[in-house]
Amino acid sequence: MNEQAPAVPKRLIGRAAIVTGAGQGVGLGIAKRLAAEGAHVVIAARRALTGEPAAAEIRDAGGSAVCIVTDVTQRAAVQACVDETVERFGSLEIMIHNAIGGAASVHQLETVEASTWERMSRTAVWGSFLCAQAASPHLHAAGTNGRLILITSPSGIEGSHTLPLYSPVKAAQRAMAKSLAREWGPHGITVNCIGPVAETPALTSAFESNPQLRHRLSARTPLGRIGDPEHDIGAAAAFLASDDAAYITGQTLIVDGGHFMGF
Amino acid sequence: MRAIVTGTDQPLGTAIAARLVGAAASVVPLTTALADRDACATLVARALSDLGGLDLLVLSGWSPTLLAPMRFEDIDDASFGSMWEGGMQGMLWTVQAAIPALRASSGSVVVVLPTTGMTGAANYAAAAATFEGQRILMKAAARQLGPEGIRVNAVAVGAELVLDDVEAADVHYLAPNAILGEQSGSDVADIVAFLASVAGSKLGGQTITIDGGRWLAP
Numbered sequence: 001m002n003e004q005a006p007a008v009p010k011r012l013i014g015r016a017a018i019v020t021g022a023g024q025g026v027g028l029g030i031a032k033r034l035a036a037e038g039a040h041v042v043i044a045a046r047r048a049l050t051g052e053p054a055a056a057e058i059r060d061a062g063g064s065a066v067c068i069v070t071d072v073t074q075r076a077a078v079q080a081c082v083d084e085t086v087e088r089f090g091s092l093e094i095m096i097h098n099a100i101g102g103a104a105s106v107h108q109l110e111t112v113e114a115s116t117w118e119r120m121s122r123t124a125v126w127g128s129f130l131c132a133q134a135a136s137p138h139l140h141a142a143g144t145n146g147r148l149i150l151i152t153s154p155s156g157i158e159g160s161h162t163l164p165l166y167s168p169v170k171a172a173q174r175a176m177a178k179s180l181a182r183e184w185g186p187h188g189i190t191v192n193c194i195g196p197v198a199e200t201p202a203l204t205s206a207f208e209s210n211p212q213l214r215h216r217l218s219a220r221t222p223l224g225r226i227g228d229p230e231h232d233i234g235a236a237a238a239f240l241a242s243d244d245a246a247y248i249t250g251q252t253l254i255v256d257g258g259h260f261m262g263f
Numbered sequence: 264m265r266a267i268v269t270g271t272d273q274p275l276g277t278a279i280a281a282r283l284v285g286a287a288a289s290v291v292p293l294t295t296a297l298a299d300r301d302a303c304a305t306l307v308a309r310a311l312s313d314l315g316g317l318d319l320l321v322l323s324g325w326s327p328t329l330l331a332p333m334r335f336e337d338i339d340d341a342s343f344g345s346m347w348e349g350g351m352q353g354m355l356w357t358v359q360a361a362i363p364a365l366r367a368s369s370g371s372v373v374v375v376l377p378t379t380g381m382t383g384a385a386n387y388a389a390a391a392a393t394f395e396g397q398r399i400l401m402k403a404a405a406r407q408l409g410p411e412g413i414r415v416n417a418v419a420v421g422a423e424l425v426l427d428d429v430e431a432a433d434v435h436y437l438a439p440n441a442i443l444g445e446q447s448g449s450d451v452a453d454i455v456a457f458l459a460s461v462a463g464s465k466l467g468g469q470t471i472t473i474d475g476g477r478w479l480a481p
Contacts, residue, residue: 075340109355109407110362114300117355121348125392129343136336159402159468168351171380171399172392178383179391182433183335250383263481 011242013038015145016089018081020072020131021099023050025200026151029229030096030237035063037238040089044070044081046099072099072127075134082134092138094241097131098151100124100169103202106162117165124169128176136184144188147241150177152193152252154260170195174252181250190249192240197256198227222258264288264459265314265368267307269357270324275375275424278448279323279455286456289314293324293357298348303356317364319459322354322397323375325425329393332386332431343389350393351400358404362413369412371463373455374401376417377425378478381470384422384432398470405468414467416458420451421474441476 017034021027023045035041035058043058043065045051051067058065066088070081085092102119128150139146155163156170174193181191197203197217203226207214218224227233236255239245254260266283270276271292280290291310311317326349328342338346358372365372379387380395398417405415423429424446454471457463472478 109359109404112359114352117352121351125347125396126343129338129347129389133336133338155403156399159399159404159406161403161406164400164403164407165355167403168396168400172347172351172396175380175383175391175395176388179385179388180335182383182385183388 008033008036010038011244012094012238014040015093015241016040016042016085016091017094017096017241018042018044018085018092018131018135019096019098020044020070020127023047023054025202026196026198026229026233027098028054029198029234030098031065032058032061032063032230033234033238034094034241035061035065037242039064039094039241041065042081042085043067044072044099046071072097072131073122075130078130078134082138086138091142092135093142093145094147094149095131095135095139096149096151096237097128099127103163103166107165109164112165120165120169125172128173132176132180139184139189140187142189144246146184146187146189148177148180148189148191149237149240150193152195154195154254154256154262156195157252157262158260177252178250185249190240190245192245192249193252194233194236194240195252195254195256195260196227196233196236197221197259198229198233200229217259220259221256225257227255227257264318265316266290266319266321266459267293267310267314267317267361268321268323269293270322273324275420275448275451276323279321279375279452282449282452282456283319288319298344298352300352300356300359303353304360307357307360311364316368317361318368318370320358320361320365320370320372321375321455322357322372326350329390330425330427332426332428333389334386335388338389346389347393347396351396354397354400362408365408365413366411371414371416371459372401372404373458374398374415374417375451375455376419377422378419378472378474379422379426379432381419381478381480382422382434384434386431386433387426390426402468409467414464416463416466416468417470418451418454418458419470419472419474419478421446421477424448424451436477441479445475446473
C-alpha cells in the first residue's frame with residue numbers, strides 16, 4: 001500500500017499479553033502490534049537469541065516488552081512464564097499460543113517416524129494445553145478482558161497432503177478453542193483461533209528452495225499477495241484481543257488474503 | 264472382504280463388526296488406543312496374517328478416558344497424554360502399519376468418531392481436540408493415499424452414542440433435527456459398510472455425519 005498507514009488504535013492499554021514463538025515470524029508480528037496498541041508484551045521465545053532482540057525492537061519503538069525464555073512443551077516453564085508475567089505487570093489478560101516446532105519438513109504417512117509427530121504434537125497441542133491451563137486463573141480474573149488465541153492453519157481444516165501430521169495438530173487446536181469457548185464463555189473470556197499466511201522466515205526459506213512457490217501462492221490468493229506478520233496478522237490478533245471482539249468466541253479467523261474460503 | 268475393526272469391546276464397534284460379518288466379511292477385532300508405534304505394527308501384522316490381506320480398516324475404538332467429562336483445569340498431564348497421544352498415535356500407527364496391505368487391495372479406511380470434535384464441547388476439551396485431530400488426519404491421509412487407490416473417510420456419529428455425559432458437553436441445537444428418529448449403532452454400521460463398498464468408491468476425505476440431522480455445518 002502506498003497510502004499513508006492508518007493510525008494504530010490504542011485498544012490494549014495496560015493489558016498484559018504473552019505471545020509464544022514471538023522471536024520471529026507471525027509471533028513477532030503479533031507481539032509488535034499488541035505493543036503498538038498499548039499492551040505489555042511478553043515475548044515467550046524458546047531462545048534468548050531471537051527473543052531478546054525482538055523485545056528490544058519493541059522497546060526501541062516505544063512499546064513495553066520483555067523476553068521470557070520459555071519452552072512451551074514443559075509445564076514448569078510455561079507456569080514460570082505466566083507467574084513472572086503476572087508478577088511484573090500485575091495481571092495477564094491475553095494468552096496467544098503461536099509456537100510450533102518441526103512443521104516445515106515434508107513427510108510420508110507410510111514412513112514417518114515418531115519423532116516428527118512428537119515435535120509437532122508437543123509444541124502445538126501440549127503447548128496449547130499447558131498455556132491455557134497456566135493462564136486460566138488469570139484469564140478468569142480478567143473476566144470479559146480475558147483472551148485465549150491459538151494460531152492454527154487452514155491445513156487444520158482441509159488436511160495437507162505434504163504435511164499430514166501438521167493437519168491434525170492444527171485441527172486439535174481449533175477443537176480445543178471451541179471447547180474452551182463453551183467452558184469459559186460464562187466468565188466472559190473469549191477463545192478464538194487465527195489461521196494466517198504471512199511472510200515469515202519459514203515461508204521465505206520455502207520460497208528460496210522453491211522459487212515457483214511464491215508466484216503459485218500469490219496467484220491463488222484473491223488479494224494477490226502474501227500477508228504481513230504485523231500489519232495483517234498482528235492486526236487481526238489485536239482485534240480479537242480487544243473489546244471490539246468481546247462478542248466473538250469459538251471462531252477461527254482465516255487471515256490469508258482469501259486463499260481458503262472453506263467455511 | 265477382509266476387515267480389521269477396532270473398538271469391538273464397545274457397542275458401536277460390535278455393531279460395525281457384526282454388520283460386516285453379516286455381509287460375509289472376515290473380521291479381525293483389534294484392541295487399540297496404543298500410543299506405541301511398534302505395538303500397533305505388531306497387532307496389525309498379526310491381523311494381516313490371520314486375514315491374508317486387508318480391504319478395510321475401521322477405527323471405531325476409544326480409550327474410556329476420552330469419554331468421561333473433565334473440567335479443563337482438572338486434566339493432568341497423564342490424562343491428557345492418555346487421551347490425546349493415545350487417540351492420535353493409536354490411529355496414526357495403526358493406519359501406517361496397514362498402508363502396504365491397503366495399497367495391494369485398493370482398500371479403504373473408515374474412521375468413526377463423535378461429532379464432538381466439530382462442535383467442541385465443554386468439559387471435553389481434550390477429547391474434542393483428539394476427535395478433530397483424528398478427523399483431519401483422516402483428510403490428510405485421504406489426500407496423500409488417495410492417488411494410490413486407498414480411500415479414507417470418516418463417519419461422525421451423535422455424541423450421545425459415544426460420550427458418557429452428553430449433557431456436560433453443553434452443546435445445544437435450536438433447530439429441529441433434519442431427519443425423523445434417532446440413529447443406532449446398526450445405522451452407523453450401514454454407513455461404514457456403504458463407504459467400504461463399490462457404491463462408496465468415489466468418496467475420499469469425506470465426513471458423513473449421522474447424528475439425527477443436528478450438526479449441518481458447513
